[in-house]
Amino acid sequence: MSTAAASVVVLLLAVVLATASTTTARHHHHGGGYGEVFERQAADLVESLPGQPAGLGFRHFSGYVTVNATHGRALFYWFFEATHQVSKKPLVLWLNGGPGCSSLGYGALQEVGPLFTQKGTPELKLNPHSWNKEANLLFLEQPAGVGFSYTNTTADIRRFGDELAAHDAYTFLVNWFERFPQFKGHDFYIAGESYAGHYVPNLSEKILEQNKKVHKSRRINFKGFLIGNAAIDEASDDSGMVDYAWDHAVISDELYADLTKHCNFSSGQSSDFSSGAENNSSNAACDNALNSFYEAFNDVDIYSLYTPVCTTSTNSRTTRRLRRPSPSTSSTTNKNDVPQLRLRLRYDAYDPCQDGYTEAYLNRRDVQDALHANVTGSIPYGWSACSNDLFQNWQDSPASTLPAIKKAVGAGLRVWVYSGDTDARVPVSSTRRALRKLGLKTVRPWAEWFTSDQVGGYTVAYDGLTLVTVRGAGHMVPTIAPVQASQLFAHFLAGKDLPTKPVVAV
DSSP states (O other), X not given: OOHHHHHHHHHHHHHHHHHTOTTOOOOSSSOOOHHHHHHHXXXXXXXXXXXXXXXXXXXXEEEEEEEETTTTEEEEEEEEOOSSOTTTSOEEEEEOOTTTBOTIIIIIIIISSSEEEOSSSSSEEEOTTOGGGTSEEEEEEOSTTSTTOEESOGGGGGTOSHHHHHHHHHHHHHHHHHHOGGGTTSOEEEEEETTHHHHHHHHHHHHHHHHHHSOGGGOOOEEEEEEESOOOBHHHHHHHHHHHHHHTTSSOHHHHHHHHHHSOOOOSOOSSOOOGGGGGGGOHHHHHHHHHHHHTTTTSOTTSTTSOOOOOTTSOHHHHSOOOOOTTOOXXXXXXXXXXXXXXXXXXXXXXXHHHHHHHHHTOHHHHHHHTOSTTSOOSSOOOSBOHHHHHTOOOOOSBOHHHHHHXXXXXXXXXXXXXXXXXXXXXXXXXXXXXXXXXXEEEEEEXXXXXXXXXXXXXXXXXXXXXXXXXXXXXHHHHOHHHHHHHHXXXXXXXXXXXXXXXXX
């Protein structure tokens, strides 16, 4: 090839990267020219998955990004390009909660991704309400030890907490952008649910801090975050959950009286971000009342009160029964999301037994090969939706992430909080109490919002933060109310208010 011809090729490659053309590929860390970038991306391109519907119309990639070479920590991601206008659409990172639960098993395959697992053949189906119609979607299994993500240093599993998780997630993003430089200039948002009420504000704070320190070429073009049914303030979560259960006729008057008498829950009106619930661990009367409280949810789904539960023999109801931490749990251990957040067999709007299909699918060797997951087959455990070891050994978990949320608001980020109003685990009553502690001025009062000609929920806009409820949706809003969820997501990205008047189809 002549020198002139070679120059033309290099120029064309640069143009392709700059415009994020959908003819490229990708993989690992730093260094190298455009050819190496293409090579790495190509190595992670998912050619086809077992049971994948034909004619997707978009590309997807998956693989590992090293976050700590010394310890051998690598995080697994799955990335879906937008269905159209890839070069113009924002990039959104989705995180599930736990702590220790998989964003693949829930977010990607059951909530907002374009491919859902299902019973029988084909094993995958298209999600008509996928969020990649509005954005490029990035799902991350984090921290190491969740799903396909791993560490070669066993002691790491007992070191993880909010701070180390945020550190590794930030390192992942920096290295992922090196692998996919064509997305560096895109508007970047983070979304998530449940214990992502910790993950997302903490990662947001980390990005804001690092953007002030690093060279502009390594800054993340961070614009805001969206969190749903999120554990953000322990005192509010605890007291709001008890009130919600009584209001929705799950617990008796007598049990409610015992809980309010013996448990020192915060009133939710203070602004010091403190939690009186920490004083309950030595209170036997409170402990007995809380045991009775969780037992009241044994035969219904605390995450979605008015929907069926899975009762098949392969998804034993006993494993779905709720468990709470022992009274001796350390104050540094997460108490916002008790173990059932990870161990339960979730109900799903499409099929209440979908958790089982997802676990079976992701444990297939041919599926793992197609996803470039568990490449050597040396991960010493099967894929599971959540890591019990991580949850039980979780270290730092502040009682409130409201200070981090307030920093994000102060930094001018777009911050939306949404809440499915039939979730009893992190109910809307908890979220409303928590957000009041921020002391933000109301700029648009409480009002209905509409999906077509029906009320989709309610919304209120504060100075720098918007709260949206989703009517009839449980803890996993996109699963229960996919139309409303995708509408909410589109309006969040656009920074537009949800419609407060019905739109009647002609």
